[in-house]
Structure formats: C-alpha cells, structure tokens
Amino acid sequence: TVDPTTGAVTAQYTPVGAPRGSAILAQGNYVWIGGPRNQGARVIAGDQTGTTRLTFIGPVKSSLAWGGYPGVGLAYGAGAIWVSDQNANRVYAISPTTGRLIRTITVNAPRAVAVSGKTVWVTNSRSLQVTMFNASTGKRVAVGSAKTDPGVMAAANGTMWVFGEGIITGFSLKTLKQTTTVRIPR
Numbered sequence: 001t002v003d004p005t006t007g008a009v010t011a012q013y014t015p016v017g018a019p020r021g022s023a024i025l026a027q028g029n030y031v032w033i034g035g036p037r038n039q040g041a042r043v044i045a046g047d048q049t050g051t052t053r054l055t056f057i058g059p060v061k062s063s064l065a066w067g068g069y070p071g072v073g074l075a076y077g078a079g080a081i082w083v084s085d086q087n088a089n090r091v092y093a094i095s096p097t098t099g100r101l102i103r104t105i106t107v108n109a110p111r112a113v114a115v116s117g118k119t120v121w122v123t124n125s126r127s128l129q130v131t132m133f134n135a136s137t138g139k140r141v142a143v144g145s146a147k148t149d150p151g152v153m154a155a156a157n158g159t160m161w162v163f164g165e166g167i168i169t170g171f172s173l174k175t176l177k178q179t180t181t182v183r184i185p186r
Contacts, residue, residue: 015084019044021035023074026083028096030054034083041072041085041092045099054099057080060088060158071133077115080134083112084122091122093135107131114153114160116173121160130162130169132176 003010019035019042026032030045030053041058073084078092080102091110109126120133123146130150132141150165155161159170159179168178173185 002039002061004123006040019072020145022072023180025074025076025081027076030096032074032081034074036072036087040088041083042158043072043083043094044080044098045096056092056094056099056101058082058083058085058090059104060085060090061102073111074114075113077118078118078120082113082115082120084113086110086125087180091133093119093120103138105133111149112151112153112162114155116155116160119173121153123153123162125149125151129162130160130171130176140143144176144178147181 001177002084008039011106011127018040023034031046032045034043035040035185041126044052045054055106075082081096083092083094089106089108091105091107091113092098092101110122111121114121118135119141120135122131128146128148130144130146134141146162146169148167150162150164152163153160155173158173160173162169166184170177172179175179176180
C-alpha cells in the first residue's frame with residue numbers, strides 16, 4: 001500500500017497463490033490480480049492482510065500468448081469482474097463476491113476489457129478491433145476499428161478511449177462510432 005499524501009510505501013504483501021500478474025484491479029474489499037496459468041487465466045482476490053479470499057481459474061486452456069502479451073485483463077462493472085483471457089479466446093464474467101463464473105463470451109484474442117453502463121468493451125490484438133457486448137446477454141452489439149494494437153481502454157465523458165501504439169482513438173459509448181483520433185509523437 002502507498003500513502004496517498006507522501007507516496008511512501010507503507011506495506012507490501014503478495015497474496016498466496018497470486019499469478020505472475022498482467023492485470024490488477026482494486027474493487028470492493030479486495031485487490032484482484034490476474035495473470036496466465038498453464039496457458040489460461042488465473043485471478044485471485046486478496047484482502048488487505050495479503051490473504052487470498054477468492055480464486056478463479058479459467059476453464060479453457062490453449063496455446064501460448066500471442067505477440068508476447070501475457071494475456072489477461074481485468075475490469076469491473078455491470079455486477080461482475082470481467083477477465084479477458086487472450087490465450088483461451090474468452091472473456092469471463094465472474095462474481096465479485098464468490099469468484100464463480102457467471103458468463104463466458106467467446107472473442108478472438110481479447111486483450112483489454114472495460115465496462116461502461118450495461119456494455120462490456122473488448123479489444124482484439126490480432127484484428128485491431130474494438131467490440132461492444134451486452135453485459136447481461138454476452139451478445140455482440142457493435143464492432144469498430146482501433147487502427148493500431150489496442151492495449152488499454154478507459155471510459156470518460158461519453159467516450160471510450162482506446163490507447164494503442166502512437167494513437168488514441170475515441171469511440172461513442174452509445175454507438176461505437178469513432179469520434180476522435182489523436183496521434184502521439186514518438
């Protein structure tokens with residue numbers, strides 16, 4: 001933990017069973033850590049003492065990560081912790097209170113995952129796409145082009161911002177139509 005005023009590290013711990021993390025998320029009373037496990041996803045939820053309270057292991061195993069990316073992303077919203085598992089071509093919705101699987105969405109090479117309202121957004125490293133899904137049903141709502149490898153997403157001011165190599169693309173949260181493109185100098 002870090003003191004927000006001074007920036008000093010006040011405590012360190014590694015929850016038992018934590019994977020080599022490629023994603024971390026603070027939600028509720030837990031710190032969620034996600035990472036690869038035998039070519040699949042493993043997510044643990046640890047409390048402030050470092051005790052592992054919940055564990056989720058992705059039910060699908062597959063080949064090694066594509067392009068060197070470890071393959072797991074995390075997001076919270078619409079009543080679930082969302083786990084993108086690039087190795088297994090799946091996005092899992094898991095219960096934030098039990099760690100149990102709620103829903104699985106099949107997506108080719110999912111990388112980043114984000115939630116806005118009742119929609120789940122997933123980037124695809126292979127096709128350079130951004131796909132919007134209905135969080136309740138898992139049905140695809142719309143698909144857009146990210147123009148570059150879309151590594152991170154964040155929603156703000158009615159826009160889903162997709163950050164890639166040298167470019168930020170903004171998409172309307174309602175329609176997934178591209179609204180903005182910002183090139184970043186190297």
